Amino acid sequence: MLKKLLKQNIKTKGLQIKPGLKAASLDIAQISDINSLVYPLEDAKLNTYIPTVSIGDKVKKGQVIAEAENAHGLKILAALDGVIETIDEVKAPLPQKITPALIIKPDNKKYWFDDVFFNIDVKLDEYPKEMIFEKIVQANIQGLGGGLFLSAKKILGSNIEHIVLNAVECEPILNCDEAVLYNYLAEVLAGGIFLKNAAKAKTITIVLKENKKDLINHISHFVKNNEQFNGINLATVPDLYPSGAEKEILKHVFNTKLTSAQHATDHGFLMQNVMTCVSIFRAVTCDLPQLERVFSVFGKNIESPTNLVAPIGVTVEDILAFLKIDSNKVDSIRIGGLMMGEDIVKGTSRKHSALLKSSNGIILNTYEDKEVSECINCGECVKACPVDLVPNKMFKAAQADDFNSSYLKNLSECMNCNLCNYVCPSNIDLVGMFKYAKQQKAMIQEEQKRAEYINNLTQKKIERTKFEKQEKERIKQERKLARQKRLEEKQKKEQETNETTA
Amino acid sequence: MIYLFLLILTIAILLLIADKFLKTSENELVTKINDILPQTQCGQCDYPGCKPYAEAVANGEAEINKCQPGGERVIKELAELLGREVLDPAKEKKTPQVVVIDEDKCIGCTKCIQVCPPDCIIGAVKKMHTVVEKDCTGCELCIEVCPVDCIDIVQLKQSFKYKKVKVNID
Numbered sequence: 001m002l003k004k005l006l007k008q009n010i011k012t013k014g015l016q017i018k019p020g021l022k023a024a025s026l027d028i029a030q031i032s033d034i035n036s037l038v039y040p041l042e043d044a045k046l047n048t049y050i051p052t053v054s055i056g057d058k059v060k061k062g063q064v065i066a067e068a069e070n071a072h073g074l075k076i077l078a079a080l081d082g083v084i085e086t087i088d089e090v091k092a093p094l095p096q097k098i099t100p101a102l103i104i105k106p107d108n109k110k111y112w113f114d115d116v117f118f119n120i121d122v123k124l125d126e127y128p129k130e131m132i133f134e135k136i137v138q139a140n141i142q143g144l145g146g147g148l149f150l151s152a153k154k155i156l157g158s159n160i161e162h163i164v165l166n167a168v169e170c171e172p173i174l175n176c177d178e179a180v181l182y183n184y185l186a187e188v189l190a191g192g193i194f195l196k197n198a199a200k201a202k203t204i205t206i207v208l209k210e211n212k213k214d215l216i217n218h219i220s221h222f223v224k225n226n227e228q229f230n231g232i233n234l235a236t237v238p239d240l241y242p243s244g245a246e247k248e249i250l251k252h253v254f255n256t257k258l259t260s261a262q263h264a265t266d267h268g269f270l271m272q273n274v275m276t277c278v279s280i281f282r283a284v285t286c287d288l289p290q291l292e293r294v295f296s297v298f299g300k301n302i303e304s305p306t307n308l309v310a311p312i313g314v315t316v317e318d319i320l321a322f323l324k325i326d327s328n329k330v331d332s333i334r335i336g337g338l339m340m341g342e343d344i345v346k347g348t349s350r351k352h353s354a355l356l357k358s359s360n361g362i363i364l365n366t367y368e369d370k371e372v373s374e375c376i377n378c379g380e381c382v383k384a385c386p387v388d389l390v391p392n393k394m395f396k397a398a399q400a401d402d403f404n405s406s407y408l409k410n411l412s413e414c415m416n417c418n419l420c421n422y423v424c425p426s427n428i429d430l431v432g433m434f435k436y437a438k439q440q441k442a443m444i445q446e447e448q449k450r451a452e453y454i455n456n457l458t459q460k461k462i463e464r465t466k467f468e469k470q471e472k473e474r475i476k477q478e479r480k481l482a483r484q485k486r487l488e489e490k491q492k493k494e495q496e497t498n499e500t501t502a
Numbered sequence: 503m504i505y506l507f508l509l510i511l512t513i514a515i516l517l518l519i520a521d522k523f524l525k526t527s528e529n530e531l532v533t534k535i536n537d538i539l540p541q542t543q544c545g546q547c548d549y550p551g552c553k554p555y556a557e558a559v560a561n562g563e564a565e566i567n568k569c570q571p572g573g574e575r576v577i578k579e580l581a582e583l584l585g586r587e588v589l590d591p592a593k594e595k596k597t598p599q600v601v602v603i604d605e606d607k608c609i610g611c612t613k614c615i616q617v618c619p620p621d622c623i624i625g626a627v628k629k630m631h632t633v634v635e636k637d638c639t640g641c642e643l644c645i646e647v648c649p650v651d652c653i654d655i656v657q658l659k660q661s662f663k664y665k666k667v668k669v670n671i672d
């Protein structure tokens with residue numbers, strides 16, 4: 001009873017955002033010609049990668065070509081057979097910055113996607129837990145929802161009780177997850193069952209937006225009619241942005257509130273995007289590494305927006321060519337969603353702008369140069385913030401580099417949802433400032449940690465030097481004593497001989 | 503008479519307590535200042551280490567802008583702590599760097615080991631010396647003492663993604 005009451009009291013903050021853009025059709029097209037694959041040696045999460053191959057090397061599909069420097073177990077795999085054309089020479093855009101890239105020239109331009117489908121005769125529960133885990137590690141599976149966390153690490157996380165398949169997709173217009181569910185529903189659910197077995201979890205829940213009635217019907221029908229999937233639950237969240245965020249889902253569906261320092265795994269939840277489940281299914285049943293992803297291409301003046309499956313690393317140039325979109329008519333490219341995505345740095349070549357593992361969308365022609373004016377203290381941003389922060393005050397504190405300010409104490413709660421920017425009548429880039437502030441705060445923390453570490457080393461050295469000095473002194477004393485003793489003995493002997501001779 | 507004696511006694515005790523209190527508070531101040539300093543122990547503040555510099559700042563001998571590795575952050579925090587004015591850094595903050603020893607040229611004199619504050623140079627007498635990059639703070643103390651000039655500075659790359667958002671308010 002109490003639980004129910006609590007549930008009703010949870011307010012769902014958020015906005016309905018309806019930009020006048022055409023959504024992609026729910027079929028998934030397959031890109032055909034691939035001229036080159038570009039892999040930035042850094043990812044959207046700022047991990048840097050070191051190539052494990054050299055220029056001119058022949059690489060095979062699925063081969064490791066670079067490993068993360070900060071040893072998170074992250075790797076970059078070649079998506080096609082080919083030759084390493086350049087390393088470090090060209091710069092590829094990541095959101096907000098450009099970074100050196102590795103380029104593969106494929107042997108064969110033609111690309112095909114190894115479609116593997118779920119076979120009703122396969123008994124999912126017969127796959128042993130250790131094997132599933134091993135294959136997830138092998139396939140380099142990362143969360144395609146944008147977090148890029150290694151799925152294997154999540155499984156290893158604390159006691160997982162519930163698997164949550166996130167299909168909320170709250171970014172406006174974006175519908176690649178929906179397309180995945182229509183085209184690969186059985187594979188998604190099978191991947192979910194593998195996850196559940198690997199993590200020894202008890203339940204699986206798939207979460208959707210409540211307004212997607214057709215999809216909900218489709219899924220519940222499917223789940224009911226397939227014995228292996230009978231136990232899977234369905235839950236919905238309101239059609240609001242950002243109801244698909246991990247924290248929002250846990251709050252709304254599971255009545256669990258995360259503090260900023262906590263992850264879903266700390267509460268026994270393992271959340272995974274539905275596309276990642278397909279990767280898991282492919283990895284476990286057919287040993288296929290995670291080389292592709294599905295993403296939506298849409299934008300202003302785009303007649304036929306499409307959901308595409310393509311290997312990670314495919315260039316925007318190839319994508320535009322495949323969709324027969326005139327590159328000259330594309331003014332701006334945004335990677336990710338309309339709300340949380342980022343416009344790629346102007347002036348970088350489309351030849352070198354690549355599909356990243358974290359890119360759920362490629363959005364064309366939506367960039368507007370907005371005039372920024374002073375904050376009028378209207379409070380719109382405060383009203384909009386789903387996690388009850390005070391963006392205008394936080395902005396001012398960050399602007400003054402006052403990172404100890406009480407307004408920035410809860411900065412880590414901010415999930416970069418962009419709602420404050422969206423509602424701000426003065427077009428202030430609040431989120432940009434928060435990203436900067438988070439970076440600076442992290443840097444200061446890092447500096448302090450390092451200071452402690454270095455101080456420790458320094459103290460040790462001081463002690464060591466002191467000890468060495470004492471030791472030297474001791475040895476010196478010992479020698480001195482020994483010398484004295486020898487001298488005394490000698491004298492004694494001399495005396496004795498003197499006495500005897502006398 | 504006895505009252506006078508008692509009075510003197512209380513005053514004496516009070517003085518003792520006050521003295522002790524003042525002393526600890528000064529020590530506390532030094533610790534607080536020291537906590538803000540980056541602990542590189544590089545001596546670029548013209549003091550033999552962070553703690554001596556902290557002491558000098560605490561008793562008003564030194565300005566708060568001398569710590570080179572600390573940069574603006576340290577100055578700001580010191581100013582806040584001590585109620586002093588924020589000053590421009592006495593020396594520009596360097597970009598992160600480390601040093602490497604040219605192992606062919608090194609004669610193994612161990613001079614660099616002796617001066618390195620975090621003890622990050624490995625080597626023995628007449629043997630080649632090497633710097634453990636991860637522990638080196640780039641303080642350059644070893645460069646000055648090397649008789650054969652075989653230590654070089656290497657800049658580290660920084661991966662900053664976000665710049666401060668500019669607001670053009672006229």
Ligand code: SF4
Nearest residue numbers: 385414415417418420
């Ligand atoms: S402050 Fe952060 S969480 Fe709040 S609206 Fe802005 S971006 Fe979203």
Ligand code: SF4
Nearest residue numbers: 375376378379381424
């Ligand atoms: S919405 Fe914009 S103008 Fe209004 S208070 Fe927030 S930052 Fe200021």
Ligand code: SF4
Nearest residue numbers: 544545547551552569
């Ligand atoms: S310059 Fe800064 S880091 Fe170096 S010894 Fe002085 S206080 Fe310590």
Ligand code: SF4
Nearest residue numbers: 618638639641642644
């Ligand atoms: S190796 Fe040289 S530069 Fe590095 S910390 Fe030691 S003395 Fe300083």
Ligand code: SF4
Nearest residue numbers: 608609611612614648
């Ligand atoms: S001071 Fe120079 S020569 Fe001497 S051990 Fe160090 S690096 Fe080698």
